[in-house]
Amino acid sequence: MNYLAHPIQLTVLKNHFHLGASLIKRRLILQLPHFTVMVIPPPVRAQRITNYLKPYLLKMHFSNKFVSAQVIHTPTATVASSASSQEKALREAWISAQQSTRDVAAAAKIGKLLGERLLQKDIPAVSVVYKKEQRYHGKVKAVIDSLREAGVKLL
Numbered sequence: 001m002n003y004l005a006h007p008i009q010l011t012v013l014k015n016h017f018h019l020g021a022s023l024i025k026r027r028l029i030l031q032l033p034h035f036t037v038m039v040i041p042p043p044v045r046a047q048r049i050t051n052y053l054k055p056y057l058l059k060m061h062f063s064n065k066f067v068s069a070q071v072i073h074t075p076t077a078t079v080a081s082s083a084s085s086q087e088k089a090l091r092e093a094w095i096s097a098q099q100s101t102r103d104v105a106a107a108a109k110i111g112k113l114l115g116e117r118l119l120q121k122d123i124p125a126v127s128v129v130y131k132k133e134q135r136y137h138g139k140v141k142a143v144i145d146s147l148r149e150a151g152v153k154l155l
Contacts, residue, residue: 054127054155056080058147062139067107069114069143071126081121083114104142111143115150125153 060069068084085091085101090113094101118126126147134140148154 056126107139107142108146111146115147127155
């Protein structure tokens with residue numbers, strides 16, 4: 001048994017026992033010289049259901065200078081593939097050809113490049129996630145249409 005050398009005031013809060021300045025969470029057993037307080041652990045919750053989630057999500061970002069798109073694998077929350085006009089090889093090629101890195105044509109090229117990379121990694125279908133201000137128009141439409149043309153199915 002663990003005995004404390006000096007008396008400590010024990011107050012019961014909602015989910016914790018308060019001993020002076022330290023909190024003892026409710027999964028522990030607190031043993032004092034004259035009594036033992038046992039706390040019932042919280043109920044075991046069912047595991048989160050992830051079967052209904054779409055496994056790959058397409059997210060697009062458009063800044064004043066660049067266009068980027070990435071596909072995220074939702075169960076692991078990792079980036080499966082991405083393409084951006086910030087990539088050094090693309091940016092240098094477009095600047096030498098005097099092409100913009102931010103217009104609708106650049107967005108279409110990024111979508112095509114991302115589609116090719118997805119098919120190389122055997123990802124045949126993705127789901128599109130729109131931000132609050134995004135609509136199927138302009139650069140968003142260019143990325144999505146070029147993904148379709150590359151052979152990626154959109155869910």
